Amino acid sequence: MSSHRLLLVEDDRSISEMVGPYLEKEGFDLTYAYDGLEAERLFNEAKPGFDLIILDLMLPHRSGMDVLQTIRARSLVPVLILSAKDGDVDKALGLGFGADDYLSKPFSLIELTARIKAAIRRANYTAQPAEEETHDHRIILGGLVVDMETYEVEREGEPIKLTSKEFGILKLLVTHPGKVFTKAQIYASVWNDHYYGDENIINVHMRRLREKLEVDPSSPRYIKTLWGIGYKLEAEPL
Numbered sequence: 001m002s003s004h005r006l007l008l009v010e011d012d013r014s015i016s017e018m019v020g021p022y023l024e025k026e027g028f029d030l031t032y033a034y035d036g037l038e039a040e041r042l043f044n045e046a047k048p049g050f051d052l053i054i055l056d057l058m059l060p061h062r063s064g065m066d067v068l069q070t071i072r073a074r075s076l077v078p079v080l081i082l083s084a085k086d087g088d089v090d091k092a093l094g095l096g097f098g099a100d101d102y103l104s105k106p107f108s109l110i111e112l113t114a115r116i117k118a119a120i121r122r123a124n125y126t127a128q129p130a131e132e133e134t135h136d137h138r139i140i141l142g143g144l145v146v147d148m149e150t151y152e153v154e155r156e157g158e159p160i161k162l163t164s165k166e167f168g169i170l171k172l173l174v175t176h177p178g179k180v181f182t183k184a185q186i187y188a189s190v191w192n193d194h195y196y197g198d199e200n201i202i203n204v205h206m207r208r209l210r211e212k213l214e215v216d217p218s219s220p221r222y223i224k225t226l227w228g229i230g231y232k233l234e235a236e237p238l
Contacts, residue, residue: 003027004029004052005046007033007052009033009054009055010056011056015082016032016034022113028116035062036059036060036061036066039053043075044074049075053071053078053079054082055068056081057082068081079099080100080119081101081102081103083102083105100165101118101191122192141177142221148171155213162209162212165205169186169206169209172190173223173231179232180226180231181230183199183202186230187201206231210223
């Protein structure tokens, strides 16, 4: 069985020289890029494609955010962001960019490896066909329509475009209206992995989801926060 192919995009060669050999010892097949243009070229030329891309956001010639947009225009390959800037991470996880996970610099090689394996595992899990279908595949709740088969969402007749993770969160909530989910439960269900205790990734996705669903995200109609506990979808939104 061949090892998983990773593209490591990092302009700091000291980091690449630390991360690359470690991941190769873990059984991964590494390809290296040191700037944004090289990353896009390697991504476009790779046959077969990569199983995961590790992407620094601060890159010469072409930014990591631009590279991420190029990748997402063609592929759903998992992308793990490396960054020291929370604002950039926020954008990378949000609308139009679609990163899957991130690590803040400096980071642990053990945690990096664990997150890579988890992201690949989630991607493989998501790619599996559903084992059963339901006839009633549309959920209608207070003007919100969620189609479980087509992954389409509408609010008051207007289509809403969600990322895969945002739809996963919404699906979990709308199929259990009124039930409170902790951040750990949401992560385990949507990311299909153990919760690392990093609240930012849930906070970012939940905020983006509210910005798309709610007329006034500061006073949400659908998704309610129970401070210190978690989130729930109102069973009968006003």
